Amino acid sequence: MNLELSDADRAFQAEVRDFVRSSLPPELAERNRRHMHLAKQDYVTWHRLLNKRGWGAPNWPKEFGGTDWNPVQRYIFDEECAIADAPPLVPFGISMVGPVIYTFGTPAQKAHYLPRILSMEDWWCQGYSEPGSGSDLASLRTRAESDGDDYIVTGHKIWTTQAHFADMMFCLVRTDAQAKPQEGISFLLIDMKTPGITVRPIISIDEGHGVNEVFLDGVRVPKANRIGQEGKGWTYAKFLLGNERTTIAEVSTSKQRLRRLKTIARAEMAQGASLLEDPAFRDKVAAVEIELLALEYTNLRVLAAETAGKGVGPEASMLKIRGSEIQQTITELVCEALGYYAAPFEHAPEGSNLAPLGPDYAQGRMESFLYNRATTIYGGSNEIQRNIIAKMVLGL
Known part of the structure; x- marks a missing residue:
């Protein structure tokens, strides 16, 4: 999706891109690109770099240490971080309990916990x-x-x-x-x-x-x-789950993975031609790209409504369902494109001397595929999300 960006938005995009490219440690980006299991310090390092810049809580109001970014700015930030293979911000403090505390907490709770979430002093x-x-x-x-x-x-x-x-x-x-x-x-x-x-x-x-x-x-x-x-507590839990399910959509991450899928499909050959030229495989890629585009528009509408002061409703369940299914489809297509190079499971501990198998772009793909089998379960299984939509949207 290509948003029509204003001059101010383009300037902001350049600012984010320059910061991410100059600040993100290359070895951290490489580990994330290869789907290696990141250490706690990896997440903390990136979060603190962003927080030092004032970007540690993109979705928080400014009065609590957030950015007050509009939906387009949040979209741009997520895009640039995904393109650079930056690790995600850990959601449990920033996207989940933080908003609960500043919305429902006491002044003492806000004063104590919110700064510690921003500084990553508390995980x-x-x-x-x-x-x-x-x-x-x-x-x-x-x-x-x-x-x-x-x-x-x-x-x-x-x-x-x-x-x-x-x-x-x-x-x-x-x-x-x-x-x-x-x-x-x-x-x-x-x-x-x-x-x-x-x-x-x-x-x-x-x-x-x-x-x-x-x-x-x-x-x-x-x-x-x-x-x-x-x-x-059920009231606060539902509020938190709405925020969790919008983050699970991971639109920007899926877009980056889709770009990588196309790169792999162009490099892999099928009957003497690029796999991306194979009509059957190309149709599969086009289908998931269309689904991702629709999800992206829906996510932007939710962001805009949230910025306008409307609470996150049952649309969060739609984002969770489609986002998780798209993640699984992309990882499946990557494994299909790689063929037998996807078969080895090569997870190795830090410092291992195991030589990689296959081309560089095959590294970590099976690990990603296996991990993503859980996306339709965590954050509330997709079956439960469909029940929520049936009740809250369709009135069944």
């Missing part, structure tokens, strides 16, 4: 899913019992992304077992160094350690760490 994780309470999140059983000025939290969270890196967790807990499922839940901010917290790794199919189990055994949490009213 956050999300304590939502539980065994048996993933898609049916309202059935969660982790309980928080009142004890003076504290809650005593006991329960088990699962699929907790980057909990092994985290300093803090935003967590849904049940504070009233007698209330209706959605009405007995509260939203707590929990220090991960508190006694009683155990984090156990879950190694995913791409051999990455991204997700974890978190066990909470009598964890003492000050009531001052509760967001908003007791029992109203």
Whole structure:
């Protein structure tokens, strides 16, 4: 998609492009391009470089340390970062709990947590899913019992992304077992160094350690760490999930991956000609490009509505569904284009002397394909998102 940019927008685009190209460490861009498992410090380094420039929270209001960028500027920023193979901003603090805190938090919570999110002093994780309470999140059983000025939290969270890196967790807990499922839940901010917290790794199919189990055994949490009213956590959770599902769309990242897919298809040969000239394969590429273009327009409309002060509604579910499916389709087509070069799974630890197999552009593609099998599940499975659309949009 080519936006009609004003002179001011073009100047902003040049500013972002120059900053990203001059500031992003080349070795970090290369690791991200190859879909290597990035270390915690990789994400922190890039975030702090952006924050030093004043761009650490592109979606926040200026009064809280954000940019107050309009939708076109946010679009330009995402595009330039994707083109440069910059790692994504970690969403848990910036895109998820940060907006919850500055929208619903107390003045003391805002003063304490927001600067620490901006500086990446606190790394956050999300304590939502539980065994048996993933898609049916309202059935969660982790309980928080009142004890003076504290809650005593006991329960088990699962699929907790980057909990092994985290300093803090935003967590849904049940504070009233007698209330209706959605009405007995509260939203707590929990220090991960508190006694009683155990984090156990879950190694995913791409051999990455991204997700974890978190066990909470009598964890003492000050009531001052509760967001908003007791029992109203479901309201704050829905607000947060709307923000999460718009970021999962990853339009700019998919556009960069589509460009890379075309590069690979031009280089690979089929019956004496470029694979991109093969009518059947070319039609597949064209189909996903059309879907991505439609998603991009929809994403821009959502950004514009959000900037105008309208909350994120069920359209977030549409973005999540189409965005995740497009990501999977592109990674599938990359593997199809690579043929047998896609077959080896070559993930190797940092410092490994294993020689790469196949051309340079084949590196990390199987790892990306395997990881992206989860995109239609995390952030609320696509089946659940379709139920939300059926109810909220179609009235079924």
